[in-house]
Amino acid sequence: MSNSLLIIGCGYLGLRVGRIAQQSGWQVHATTRSRFGTLAAEGFDPIAFDWNDSRTLRHLPSATHVLIAVAYDRHSRVDRFASQVDGLARVIRYLDDGRPAEQSADLCYISTTGVYHQTGGVWVDESSPTHPTREGGKAHLAAEAKLRSLRVGRPTTTLRLAGIYGPGRVPRAADVIAGRPIASPPTGHLNLIHVDDAATAVMNSFDNQRFASRARSPLYVVADDEPVVRREFYQEIARATRSAEPTFVDPMVDSGVRFRSETDKRIWNRRVRRDLLPQMQYPTYREGLRDVLQSVPRT
Template identity: 55%
Template sequence: MPPSDPESCRTQPAGVHESPEKQRTLIFGCGYVGRRVARLAQARGDQVWATTRDPRKAEAIDEAGWRPVIADWNRPPTLRGLPTVDRLLVAVSHDSASGVGRYESQVLGLQRLLDAIAPATRVVYISTTGVYHQRDGRWVDETSPTRPTRPGGQAHLMAEERVRRWAVHRRATTLRLGGIYGPGRVPRIADVRDGRVLASPGGGYLNLIHVADAAASVMAAWQAMDADVPEPSRVRSHRLFAVADDRPVVRRDFYQYIADRLAAPTPRFADGQSKMSVRSDSNKRVWNRRMKRCLLPRLAFPTYRQGLDDVLNRDRRGGSHRGANP
């Protein structure tokens, strides 16, 4: 049975009381999810800044209608020029090519950023369901133990604690996102199309979230914090949500659905082989009850079937897809 969740919502779910006020929004880490959030914030009339470490990418940010900011949390002087904003999204992936370790970047870098922003900023931090260590297919939620064994999950868990500490008498939300997929990002779709062996076992559950719903969860988290004025007696104003769709799916079924839609051969898996992805040893089912109750009562893509239909209808030939391997 799924775990129980005694916490009740302090605010109405997203969309109930949308603030008409325009917000100043900073996207720190303008990647796959960050760009989606930037577009949503821009569509509601917010003033949007987006960071990049590469000055050559600033022009593209400007062309999108956002204000570029050259910033790298591993270079503290670059954080001095951050704009004062109402909302901050932290969506930074570790760049192994940077030469900076995960702890130095994902934990200490995050701390430098938190130290540089105004206390009134409402922060959303993108974490991962990779913080869960369970391998027996059990249900997990925000109350479940987290003892990650992989470096990525360990770094995110330590970063979550930094956000919790910062949120004493402030407002912050951590979103543990499942495997993100969407247009241009379906893992291993080319391997399925071409009949190659997938470097993962066929068993084990995938916990997924379409990028559109991931971005909507960020907007909903900000909205909830805008409506939730911390009480003087409250020690913390930090919320935690596991963000995944309504139906965890066995990996074999996920790729079989892709194969059926592409009229491709039945997927083959590297069960028991040494070249399997280290991400594939996780096996749990994420229970999204708190998210559905407090943030997003309805998802645009409640299961992988609707999400894959959306993606494959956009590009029936498979196209160029990238992304983390679930």
């Protein structure tokens, strides 16, 4: 049977995964609530779907592989846990209903390194304890547990992604270029992954030939080789764009940046480097920023 991919949540990452799959000859289905023209222009089969609406489950096609990369919609009437956990469970039950384990789709679920609570710049990996303090991390951790309970004996991989950046998405780059103060602490570590490397990790998680001599892990943390202190990251943006040295101001009390800065950990990527990304296109933020910012107008 030829390979096919169902992308549930075809956003910034999903689009790139779909393009790689399509280039490999896979048929790609992608769910959306409104971006039908965009997905069709990519050559994908757009599927009208909202995992908070059970009536749309019947729209989901069968596929050999499934990527679930659904970001929470802050404007939704459904709360975060009802969406991220119950919505996920609804999809899994529908896709697996009546299928023996050996006929199940190979599934990749996108989680976040926000499940880690550690501070002080300590190193964390797949075995580190997880006691998230923010609602997003709590919801993803609960979704991971739900996924494990529902897919016992079925091929499933969870990828806890660090902060994704890439073309059109570099945190605070516009502020640095414009000379505006950065509303962020200059200290603490950023853990990052270029979107192209993240997409490669997803596709490689589906490659059974990689695991002919070694069992595939059910869990990977996905980050590049060099966690970076925030000040150094923004200084690199300034150097790459020939902008002034960045300055910093305290973020607002209720801002997401302040909440994220309350944790400070460094991701140890040994397992994903061994299994999924032995050759990373952008092994550190320097190579990634150089590629992303080379076409940005200099000041």
